[in-house]
Amino acid sequence: MAETRRAGEGSGALAHCASTIFVSAFLLFLVQPLIARQILPWFGGSAAVWTLCLVFFQVVLLVGYFYADWLSRRPLRTQAIVHALLLLAACAMLPVIPDAAWKPTGQGDPATGVLAVLAATIGLPYLAVCTTGPLVQSWVARLHAGDAPRQAKVYRLFALSNLAALFALVVYPFVLEPVFALRAQAIAWSAGFGLFAVLAIVSVLAVARAKPSPVAAAIHAPAAVPASPLSWADQALWLMLSALGTVALLAVSAFITQDIASVPMLWIVPLALYLLSFVLCFDSDFWYRRWLFWPAVLVLAPVMGWYLNTPQRSLPIPAAIGLFCAGLFAICMVSNGELARARPGPARLTRFYLLLSLGGALGGIFAGVVAPHFFNGYWELPASLAAPGLILLWLVRGRQQWVWFGFALAVVVGFAAFLRMDAVAVSTNVFYASIAALACLAVLYTAWRARSWAAGAGLAGVLVSAIVAWLSIASVREADNRTMLRVRNFYGALRVEQFGIPGAPTASRRLMHGVISHGEQLQGAVQRRLPSTYYGPESGAGLALLTNRGASQRVGVIGLGVGTLAAFGRSGDTFRFYEINPRVTAAARSHFTYLADSAATVEIAQGDARLLMQQELEAHGSQRFDVIVVDAFSGDAIPMHLMTREAMALYRRHLLPTGVIAFHISNRHLALAPVVKRLAEDVGMQGVRIGFKPAPGNPTLEHASEYVLLTNDGRFLQDPVVRERGEAIDATGVATWTDDHSNLLAALQWTIKP
Known part of the structure; x- marks a missing residue:
């Protein structure tokens, strides 16, 4: 009877925890567009405002995961008290409606004003919501202490949280935003936060009541073995894989919405694929198959690089969007699938999520803040296409010395081809096909000598990275001769294109922002004074x-x-x-x-x-x-x-x-x-x-x-x-x-x- 009662309590506690995680992730994803849209008219409605909001949310998320990692190592009673105090303090900041006193006066740095109003309006509620996922999962791990198989399934709750985020992604633009005013949305979100706070407190109480007895834990527990320390190599891998997914998401989203088609709400598609990859990879090991997704990445990445290298954008718009969405999904499945394979035991759960958050924050800051300041185009996109090949080499490192032979061979062939590129007399397609054939022969030879396809896979990854880098460099050197200026900042990438012979009456110049024309001017002495477009x-x-x-x-x-x-x-x-x-x-x-x-x-x-x-x-x-x-x-x-x-x-x-x-x-x-x-x-x-x-x-x-x-x-x-x-x-x-x-x-x- 006692065991039956404990099993019932455990099931009830698990249901409470799952509900808490779902509601928290749903609220987490809803509040970002909600608060950003409220302050957008105050600070000019520019892309810089959205970027600052993104940076703020990523930084608070990182702080929240630090908090969860620190608190999870404390006794459950301490966790309950501390987290309840945080929830109460967050409730005191409701509703999430910015005070008009925060409106800018035109003096000072607008960036400071954006961050200040975000911190004052949503800081504590957002922190409380974003800490819940890893913290509640650590409570579930405690609930199943001594039951290793059930503990291992705790990561399915991470898939559940991403499913809730995916649900919020669909609900907000298609249901909530068209029907409800921003104030009504903010009040409804605040009510939802109150429900979430109650669920979080009930969850920790349920876990405390359902804690397994020492006898049961002793029966099911394996011999006590101290947890081995995390290696720097494993933690670095978590960071790289997490950052890769974020950079690929932001880069592909920016590229397809600005350089392929300026279709409203198109950004929803890559974000949905990104979240879906988390759901699949952390739900079960069934969904991620290395034999399927690694070859997909190694094939799609060079094709996407080829498209970047074609000035005329030779694919139809739907096909180009499909290509980049398929490539993004493959990259996200690889990065999140390898993360799921490398996940540690539940004792390291919060540290794992902390590093995932850190990698995502670093990737977001790189793509959203650093790249617009230092790049004149979307060069983070080819970087995200080349990175998987190098990560694949890292995964098979040390297993076959022939990988390094293949790597040297690929570098020599690629460098020689690059030096001879301008002197090639045959067509570009024949030249590329010849280099691809040499690369395939190098892969096959390496795999045969090493008697292992792991070596061939490592070499294939390096070759893909080299091809993407090569195509990117070629696009800068020779692909677009008519571009006179290429610059980029927070507002996107601009280019000035020259048509015809400069100075001729029929020659013209055009200013482009992705696929959107900002105007065109004829170059003749008389014609240049005529309004056009x-x-x-x-x-x-x-x-x-x-x-x-x-x-x-x-x-x-x-x-x-x-x-x-x-x-x-x-x-x-x-x-x-x-x-x-x-x-x-x-x-x-x-x-x-x-x-x-x-x-x-x-x-x-x-x-x-x-x-x-x-x-x-x-x-x-x-x-x-x-x-x-x-x-x-x-x-x-x-x-x-x-x-x-x-x-x-x-x-x-x-x-x-x-x-x-x-x-x-x-x-x-x-x-x-x-x-x-x-x-x-x-x-x-x-x-x-x-x-x-x-x-x-x-x-x-x-x-x-x-x-x-x-x-x-x-x-x-x-x-x-x-x-x-x-x-x-x-x-x-x-x-x-x-x-x-x-x-x-x-x-x-x-x-x-x-």
């Missing part, structure tokens, strides 16, 4: 600037691009550009002449437009613009804080009563015209859609464009051109976007425009 005279912006034009104009433009709209400037006009990315400003000045050629006075305000306009209003009053052009919605991650009721109120205060607001909404994936129309109705303005499709082969490089013009000026609305070209917009069923609630999913066009 989305900003020609017949575009919505051109119509707003040329209709009922006064003797002089004051124009505000959100989004500089290459400065094309400055071509409309006359003597006496003022064009004030708001540009958040200093790299764009530098490129517009150094490689394009629209700003220098303009007869108008050109001003550039560096920073987020909404934040700057608010500061200008408070310091100097209204800018009294005749026209405001809002040009920030061509990509996938649109700055929604520039298209809300609060943003419209700010624009109107800077606009003359007869002024026009021109929203540039040319976007292949989002139907934004109804959203802008609803904003116009909300503030009592009239709105018309202006579409333009140029004739094929037009000499001024004009592109098809879509604008919505908002105004209360009757003369403008009655202008014959506006009446002829203006189209009515149906905004039925569209809710007004606010800082507290916006529904990007509803604006998504499932049928993509050509």
Whole structure:
């Protein structure tokens, strides 16, 4: 009877612990976009804000795992008291709604302000949530003390936590965000945290009650053997594998969303695959098979490297996305599968998770903070493709001396080929095929001499790393001859491309951010002064600037691009550009002449437009613009804080009563015209859609464009051109976007425009 009762108590305690872990992981994943979206409009809505949030969450996660590792070595009673105090202190910080007192004043470093508001609003609740996974798993390990088989299954709870994170990933953008306002989400999350706190306390009490008797533990326990100390090699491997998965995730996500297709919410796919790999690898040893996933990585990594080395991006977009998602999944399965194989016993559980957290934090800081400062492109992507081969060599190290022979052979062949690359007379494909054949022969020869496929696998890994590095270097040296400038920072990677002979009338230059064009300019002495791309005279912006034009104009433009709209400037006009990315400003000045050629006075305000306009209003009053052009919605991650009721109120205060607001909404994936129309109705303005499709082969490089013009000026609305070209917009069923609630999913066009 006693044993039956203890078994029942143990099952109940395990159910409590599993519920606690699931709820904590679900809350952990929900709070990150929730809190970031609340503070985004305060600090400009830039990519830097998201990056700082990411760094904050990773650092707190690391601190939480340190805390769990330290506390797990204490008596259970001490753990219960200390953790309960942390939970109570975290509850005192609820709800997770930032205090308006933390809004920036425009003075000081914005980064400091972001970190301060995060710490004050979510610091302790996030710390309490992120410590729960490893801590509760250590409680379950105590529950099954002396039962080695059941102790080994404690890592399945880690798979459960990642399953909860995957569930949260789907629920937030597709269920919670479209339906609930941010304040309601924050209150609901805070209520969920209260439930989690109760579950955590109940779990530790249940574990304490269900603790096995000393007699039972003695029966089932093996002979006491002191735990061997962890080797530095094992801990280094955990760090490398954890960092590899994080870097690959961030690098692939950035590449496919900016360089392959600017599709909204596409970032969900790689993140879901990353979490799925954790679920599979830590659920059971059944899912991870070395014979399947290592060859997949060794095949897909060079193919992905080849794609990076093809300037024309020869694969169709769906195939390219599929290739990189498949490669990411294979890399994540390898990194997390090897982590699952190398996991220590439950006595080392919290140290294992601590090092996983440290590796993830280092990988995130490298890809999210270091790389944008020191790389001019997404070079962390080829690094993550080359790393698995080196890790494979590390795994088979010391087992076969022939691995080192093969390594030397691969280096010699690769180096000789690289030196001769520019002198090869045959086609590039034949040359690459020859090198690949030599590499395969080297692998087979090494495996045959060593009488072990482990040696061949090690050599194959080295060859893959060499091939990826080779392709990456080749892409810099020779793959893209038309690139004049390649730079990168927090806001992404930019490049200036040259078409035709520099200086020729038909030559042109284009500024690209991934696959998004920021403008193009012809190079001829006359042609370079003509507005092009989305900003020609017949575009919505051109119509707003040329209709009922006064003797002089004051124009505000959100989004500089290459400065094309400055071509409309006359003597006496003022064009004030708001540009958040200093790299764009530098490129517009150094490689394009629209700003220098303009007869108008050109001003550039560096920073987020909404934040700057608010500061200008408070310091100097209204800018009294005749026209405001809002040009920030061509990509996938649109700055929604520039298209809300609060943003419209700010624009109107800077606009003359007869002024026009021109929203540039040319976007292949989002139907934004109804959203802008609803904003116009909300503030009592009239709105018309202006579409333009140029004739094929037009000499001024004009592109098809879509604008919505908002105004209360009757003369403008009655202008014959506006009446002829203006189209009515149906905004039925569209809710007004606010800082507290916006529904990007509803604006998504499932049928993509050509």
